[in-house]
Amino acid sequence: MTPLDQIAPAFRDMAHSIVWASVATVDREGRPRTRILHPIWQWDDSELFGWIATVPSPVKRAHLDAHREMAVSYWTPSQDTCSAECAVQWHTDDETCRQVWDRFANGPEPVGYDPHIIPMWSDGATSEHFAVLRLTPYRLRVMPGAVMTAGEGEPLTWKAS
Template identity: 60%
Template sequence: MTSLDRIAPAFVEMAHTIVWASVATVDTDCRPRSRVLHPIWEWDGAQLTGWIATEPTRIKLTHIAAHPDVSINYWTPSHDTCSAEAAVEWVLDDAGRTELWERFKNGPAPVGYDPAILPSLDGGGPTSEKFAGWKLTPTRLRVMPGTVMTQGSGEVLTWRAGE
């Protein structure tokens, strides 16, 4: 087990290099559903928080209401992987959505982008009913360089909340 202050920076570095992640939710019948999303992570030296800008579809709203946790997995062809399990809170109020919009618009490359490019918004802005987000509070992190699998070298870092 690794302390959060050691794994969080390694996780953010790998996640922000890979950018796109497979994110799984669970429906009301306990069936998983995955989608590719674009999280941004913030480490302040004590707390790691993730953010995802997404459309608040009926499916996502129902899944998170039933099971407010997600599994997030990043992978590269060189087999570098990192994953997070996280509790999810919706960001649905106008002030929160505007803050989320600005967080992505002013985010570091390559994870920062202007949310106005999202096709589902159809020209809408941060207070559009088609724009919302998730605040992610990690409960488990894992970082594994591909060399662990391909060369038998390197270190797998793991962390669980409360341990």
């Protein structure tokens, strides 16, 4: 098992280079649903958090009300993969929404972008159609493609105690 301080930067860097993630939630009846989302990750040398700017759709709300967990998976054609299994919290308060809006608007390329490009968010961070998901990973995995394709090294894994 890899210590968090070694895997978190590797996870963040790979995730930010890939940008788009396949994200899975589960409904009340245990049925999974996936969607493509764009998390941005924050590592402060002790804790890793993900932030997702999203429309608070009835489906997402119902799934996260039933199961406050989410699986996030990234992949590239060169077989680089990383994943995070996370506890999730909704945030709709103006302060958090503004902070996350600014995190995306001022984020490094290619993960940063201007959230105004989403038509439903033309009113900005306080739009009723804008909400934030905070992801707290309890399991991480990072596997450069060379691990699978050339047998070089091993995947990095971490699990919260």
